[in-house]
Amino acid sequence: MNKRLRLAIEAAVAAGKVIMEIYESENFGIHNKEDNSPLTLADKKANEIINEFLVPTNIPIISEENKQTDYSVRKQWEECWIVDPLDGTKEFIKRNGEFTVNIALVSHGKPRLGVIFAPALNSLYFADVSENKAFKVSLTTDDLNIDDILDKAEEISPSSHEDCIRVVGSRSHMNDDTLQYIEELKKKYGKEIEVVSKGSSLKFCLVAEGEAHIYPRFAPTMEWDTAAGQAICEAVGLKCISRETGRAMTYNREDLLNGHFFVSHER
Numbered sequence: 456m457n458k459r460l461r462l463a464i465e466a467a468v469a470a471g472k473v474i475m476e477i478y479e480s481e482n483f484g485i486h487n488k489e490d491n492s493p494l495t496l497a498d499k500k501a502n503e504i505i506n507e508f509l510v511p512t513n514i515p516i517i518s519e520e521n522k523q524t525d526y527s528v529r530k531q532w533e534e535c536w537i538v539d540p541l542d543g544t545k546e547f548i549k550r551n552g553e554f555t556v557n558i559a560l561v562s563h564g565k566p567r568l569g570v571i572f573a574p575a576l577n578s579l580y581f582a583d584v585s586e587n588k589a590f591k592v593s594l595t596t597d598d599l600n601i602d603d604i605l606d607k608a609e610e611i612s613p614s615s616h617e618d619c620i621r622v623v624g625s626r627s628h629m630n631d632d633t634l635q636y637i638e639e640l641k642k643k644y645g646k647e648i649e650v651v652s653k654g655s656s657l658k659f660c661l662v663a664e665g666e667a668h669i670y671p672r673f674a675p676t677m678e679w680d681t682a683a684g685q686a687i688c689e690a691v692g693l694k695c696i697s698r699e700t701g702r703a704m705t706y707n708r709e710d711l712l713n714g715h716f717f718v719s720h721e722r
Contacts, residue, residue: 466508471574501540543655553654559682569686582690614665632673659684
């Protein structure tokens with residue numbers, strides 16, 4: 456296995472463990488950032504742990520909770536880690552379990568490795584795009600080592616839609632553009648549309664493992680929200696397409712804010 460992917464898995468699992476310790480406590484330490492989005496003690500502690508794993512690789516890191524490096528420097532990077540130590544902080548605060556740790560390795564703007572760990576659900580997804588394979592493993596104990604995790608992992612794959620098209624919607628961000636897109640799908644395919652709600656980057660995972668067929672995202676996201684999910688989806692042959700450019704989404708851009716996109720088999 457790619458050593459960097461192995462390291463990213465270890466980092467995600469370690470971060471997930473500390474997230475769950477805080478999740479099960481009485482105090483989340485919540486306050487709002489400048490953009491009015493919530494930040495908890497779990498975000499901070501998970502970020503510290505992930506940095507401990509990734510900094511020694513000497514590959515620069517873009518993390519939601521790190522101070523961002525100016526683009527004049529970043530544009531020189533051939534590769535970088537892109538990290539969200541706690542994706543779905545709102546879901547974490549709601550205690551619905553649908554939050555994740557996201558770690559991706561990007562090379563020349565393209566996601567190459569991706570890890571998504573949902574610690575409250577004991578679900579770990581990972582992929583190496585060059586191998587054209589993605590995997591899922593259900594973690595049953597806190598002390599599983601990396602070799603146990605890899606031994607238990609099962610390959611995942613997307614599914615084709617037959618009688619019904621399952622569309623992934625966000626628990627927190629369903630909007631009129633998405634609802635209109637769903638209506639367009641009904642007209643295009645003449646099939647029943649089922650909306651599957653899910654929080655955080657688990658939406659990518661649902662499509663990658665065949666539990667849904669299309670994930671339209673017509674609301675703001677950042678690069679750290681999507682890089683790992685895109686890697687997992689691309690590894691199983693799915694496309695993560697920018698609605699603006701009609702091409703695959705790229706990373707380490709000057710503006711880390713993503714435009715609208717959708718994930719599916721089709722362009």
